[in-house]
Amino acid sequence: MSQLFTILLFASCGYACIAGGKDGRWISLFIIAAALLSIPASQLERAWSHTQLPVLGVDLLLLGALIFVALRSRSFWPLWMTGFHLGSIATHLATIAAPVQLKPMLYFAMQSFWSLPMLLVMVAGVMIDRRAARIARATTGRTMTGRTMTGRVVEGSDADECFRPAAAALQYGQPHGLARDDDPGRNALR
Numbered sequence: 378m379s380q381l382f383t384i385l386l387f388a389s390c391g392y393a394c395i396a397g398g399k400d401g402r403w404i405s406l407f408i409i410a411a412a413l414l415s416i417p418a419s420q421l422e423r424a425w426s427h428t429q430l431p432v433l434g435v436d437l438l439l440l441g442a443l444i445f446v447a448l449r450s451r452s453f454w455p456l457w458m459t460g461f462h463l464g465s466i467a468t469h470l471a472t473i474a475a476p477v478q479l480k481p482m483l484y485f486a487m488q489s490f491w492s493l494p495m496l497l498v499m500v501a502g503v504m505i506d507r508r509a510a511r512i513a514r515a516t517t518g519r520t521m522t523g524r525t526m527t528g529r530v531v532e533g534s535d536a537d538e539c540f541r542p543a544a545a546a547l548q549y550g551q552p553h554g555l556a557r558d559d560d561p562g563r564n565a566l567r
Contacts, residue, residue, distance in 0.1 A: 382492070386412055389496040397503040400450045404443065404458065404499060411439040412492075428472040432488070436465055454502020458495045465491040 390409055393401035418431035440462055447455040468488045 385493070385496055389500045393499050393503050396507055397499070398506075400446055400452055400455055401499070401503055403446050404455060407439055407442040407446075408495070408499075411435055411442075414438075428469060429484075429488075433466075433469040436462070436469065440466055452502060452506050454498055454506070457498045457502065461491050461495045461498060465489070 386409070390405035394405040395401075397405070414435045415432055418435050419429060421431045422429055440459070443455065443459040443462055447459045450456070465488055468484070468491075472484060
């Protein structure tokens with residue numbers, strides 16, 4: 378790994394681990410593990426002129442881990458990271474589907490390019506989530522935990538505030554967000 382990428386990797390994963398909550402900690406762990414496993418995996422087959430099956434194996438494991446977190450997350454950034462990582466997987470699959478002799482640096486660059494947008498999306502996503510949480514706390518005066526209309530507790534969003542106008546609108550047949558303040562059903566939801 379280059380020194381610049383190593384610095385970016387540990388800085389972004391460190392930030393996500395500290396500020397990104399449970400999703401940030403898990404994804405940081407998976408990315409660092411995949412980066413460390415890729416070093417010996419790339420040494421097993423030194424020639425980047427054909428498909429690097431050990432590196433593909435590490436990337437597939439990371440893809441599975443990212444999908445696992447993205448499906449359970451309330452944030453969008455794990456999904457974006459998964460999409461960018463699919464670009465890396467597609468590069469490997471392209472070398473399998475069309476086994477032409479690639480220049481080793483071209484294959485390596487195409488395969489590893491997608492890790493930079495992944496790290497940037499992770500940092501930007503954590504920053505956006507933190508900003509949204511700060512705004513929600515300032516406007517509602519509550520923490521970012523709430524209950525959905527079904528009564529299920531949801532962490533990471535102010536679900537009471539999000540669903541209150543929709544629930545009143547559904548109950549009284551009004552368009553979303555147009556429930557009057559004097560509606561008894563609207564006040565009952567508070």
